[in-house]
Amino acid sequence: xxxxxxxxxxxxxxxxxxxxxxxxxxxxxxxxxxxxxxxxxxxxxxxxxxxxxxxxxxxxxxxxxxxxxxxxxxxxxxxxxxxxxxxxxxxxxxxxxxxxxxxxxxxxxxxxxxxxxxxxxxxxxxxxxxxxxxxxxxxxxxxxxxxxxxxxxxxxxxxxxxxxxxxxxxxxxxxxxxxxxxxxxxxxxxxxxxxxxxxxxxxxxxxxxxxxxxxxxxxxxxxxxxxxxxxxxxxxxxxxxxxxxxxxxxxxxxxxxxxxxxxxxxxxxxxxxxxxxxxxxxxxxxxxxxxxxxxxxxxxxxxxxxxxxxxx
Amino acid sequence: xxxxxxxxxxxxxxxxxxxxxxxxxxxxxxxxxxxxxxxxxxxxxxxxxxxxxxxxxxxxxxxxxxxxxxxxxxxxxxxxxxxxxxxxxxxxxxxxxxxxxxxxxxxxxxxxxxxxxxxxxxxxxxxxxxxxxxxxxxxxxxxxxxxxxxxxxxxxxxxxxxxxxxxxxxxxxxxxxxxxxxxxxxxxxxxxxxxxxxxxxxxxxxxxxxxxxxxxxxxxxxxxxxxxxxxxxxxxxxxxxxx
Numbered sequence: 410x411x412x413x414x415x416x417x418x419x420x421x422x423x424x425x426x427x428x429x430x431x432x433x434x435x436x437x438x439x440x441x442x443x444x445x446x447x448x449x450x451x452x453x454x455x456x457x458x459x460x461x462x463x464x465x466x467x468x469x470x471x472x473x474x475x476x477x478x479x480x481x482x483x484x485x486x487x488x489x490x491x492x493x494x495x496x497x498x499x500x501x502x503x504x505x506x507x508x509x510x511x512x513x514x515x516x517x518x519x520x521x522x523x524x525x526x527x528x529x530x531x532x533x534x535x536x537x538x539x540x541x542x543x544x545x546x547x548x549x550x551x552x553x554x555x556x557x558x559x560x561x562x563x564x565x566x567x568x569x570x571x572x573x574x575x576x577x578x579x580x581x582x583x584x585x586x587x588x589x590x591x592x593x594x595x596x597x598x599x600x601x602x603x604x605x606x607x608x609x610x611x612x613x614x615x616x617x618x619x620x621x622x623x624x625x626x627x628x629x630x631x632x633x634x635x636x637x638x639x640x641x642x643x644x645x646x647x648x649x650x651x652x653x654x655x656x657x658x659x660x661x662x663x664x665x666x667x668x669x670x671x672x673x674x675x676x677x678x679x680x681x682x683x684x685x686x687x688x689x690x691x692x693x694x695x696x697x698x699x700x701x702x703x704x705x706x707x708x709x710x711x712x713x714x715x716x717x718x719x720x721x
Numbered sequence: 722x723x724x725x726x727x728x729x730x731x732x733x734x735x736x737x738x739x740x741x742x743x744x745x746x747x748x749x750x751x752x753x754x755x756x757x758x759x760x761x762x763x764x765x766x767x768x769x770x771x772x773x774x775x776x777x778x779x780x781x782x783x784x785x786x787x788x789x790x791x792x793x794x795x796x797x798x799x800x801x802x803x804x805x806x807x808x809x810x811x812x813x814x815x816x817x818x819x820x821x822x823x824x825x826x827x828x829x830x831x832x833x834x835x836x837x838x839x840x841x842x843x844x845x846x847x848x849x850x851x852x853x854x855x856x857x858x859x860x861x862x863x864x865x866x867x868x869x870x871x872x873x874x875x876x877x878x879x880x881x882x883x884x885x886x887x888x889x890x891x892x893x894x895x896x897x898x899x900x901x902x903x904x905x906x907x908x909x910x911x912x913x914x915x916x917x918x919x920x921x922x923x924x925x926x927x928x929x930x931x932x933x934x935x936x937x938x939x940x941x942x943x944x945x946x947x948x949x950x951x952x953x954x955x956x957x958x959x960x961x962x963x964x
Contacts, residue, residue: 410844472838472858479817479835486724489841490816543810543921544847611920612847614786618799619915619929620740624789629796632750632782635775639849642840711918712849715784715801 410545411645412705419467420535421564421694421701423496424557426459427528428565430503432583434521434528437510441582444510448576453507455568457500464496488541492534499527532561539704546610546721547708552601559597560697563590567667567693571686574674579682587671587689595664598700602656610711610721617714628717643710652707655699663696725812726824733827733899734865735805735926736885737908741933742892745785745798749884749893753781753802753863756883761864762833766856778852780863781884788932797932800893802884803850803863804917804925805829811842811851820860827899827926828867833859847921870895898926 436442483490502523536557539548615621667689674682767777781802819836836859843851866882896905914928
């Protein structure tokens with residue numbers, strides 16, 4: 410599948426934003442985070458800014474962005490519509506929680522709880538947009554939703570750690586969470602890649618054409634000599650050797666470096682800890698962007714079976 | 722609403738495509754493009770039509786496959802278009818309600834006024850039936866020539882999809898596949914009409930008739946010519962010429 414940059418940015422940025430929102434709300438609910446003006450302003454600007462920027466970016470690939478509000482109408486059948494509705498609904502408790510924290514210095518427990526719920530449900534809806542597509546084996550499987558959830562929490566935790574270090578609120582919990590969520594993310598991605606490499610779609614050129622009773626089916630002539638929409642959108646292929654290298658980049662930049670730096674922040678000076686967590690955020694961002702690029706680029710669509718692919 | 726009709730009608734209009742007969746001339750694809758360029762979903766825009774990187778929107782594309790290996794292998798021409806599925810995920814994933822399946826005849830259509838061009842429906846279609854129009858910014862697809870089949874200003878014989886009307890070998894048939902007594906349903910029953918990618922569960926309305934097996938063909942299979950012992954005059958001629 411074509412890796413559209415607007416969608417890669419949307420899914421990663423909104424994931425990180427919701428992850429950070431969940432940690433802020435959780436921290437406030439359990440009493441670990443006292444409402445503090447500076448931290449609140451920076452954290453909510455980062456969190457809701459990332460979510461908002463991601464949503465705006467997702468409008469970027471639409472043919473008619475001015476009609477986007479129509480997308481809120483079909484929540485009964487469409488995960489994309491549910492995602493839009495939930496994203497907007499989540500802003501209500503999130504903005505209430507943020508506003509009271511920043512302006513009033515108080516924690517609204519119902520708003521915090523609803524913000525956690527909204528962030529989790531919205532992230533699940535985002536993942537289900539892909540996990541519900543039957544023609545794409547790389548997406549329609551049991552790995553997609555947990556990976557979106559764990560990576561959202563993980564990237565949110567990396568941001569949280571940077572904010573806490575910057576505001577001198579260092580503690581062991583967030584580095585611990587970064588390590589646990591990061592290791593879980595790396596294990597899930599490794600398992601997902603094994604799933605991807607270890608099987609193929611039940612659809613084949615034989616089932617796609619119905620000609621399997623005669624024998625193996627191979628393409629002789631394509632219907633058109635130039636690329637068409639289907640090949641540009643669904644026929645994107647990433648070279649095998651690049652995919653292998655990019656997976657290594659995901660594991661190193663996305664997980665190993667940020668986890669190591671996060672743990673190290675506990676043993677260095679506050680200034681160094683802030684610097685370490687900043688580098689962890691940048692490294693993690695690059696790694697997770699590569700992860701999401703691969704999520705699209707490695708996914709094969711059954712329509713390619715009509716265009717010479719032997720498996721999907 | 723992009724919910725599927727709660728009470729789908731018994732009428733299921735669709736196509737039956739005979740892979741035994743199709744000669745791969747692409748006339749159906751060309752006439753489809755011609756008619757629909759001015760039809761319900763018009764225009765079917767082309768990008769860079771006279772340049773090097775030409776591409777454009779088509780509702781119907783004709784592929785050619787080789788099925789079977791070695792002496793069993795045969796060329797099969799394969800027209801591919803929307804199958805107007807009974808369980809079309811392209812409709813249910815639509816966030817705006819622009820994609821819909823008609824209750825009265827099962828035709829799957831796109832409302833170009835409310836389509837936001839998110840392309841998700843084209844991802845949800847395993848068959849590649851939907852193509853995005855980059856100039857109009859909306860998704861386009863086969864309408865089963867809804868502006869022909871109900872068009873009372875046309876002669877009745879012409880009230881079939883453009884692809885069907887133009888096929889020079891009658892490899893394409895149009896009718897109600899929900900009616901077991903219809904000509905197309907009987908054809909499907911007689912010839913073992915099949916679904917494409919049945920494993921995905923989209924339950925296509927359009928059916929494909931498989932190529933007849935080699936046994937049913939009248940002509941004997943071609944074999945390399947063998948030496949046959951000549952008799953009589955030909956044997957004498959053979960001896961004389963072999964000296």
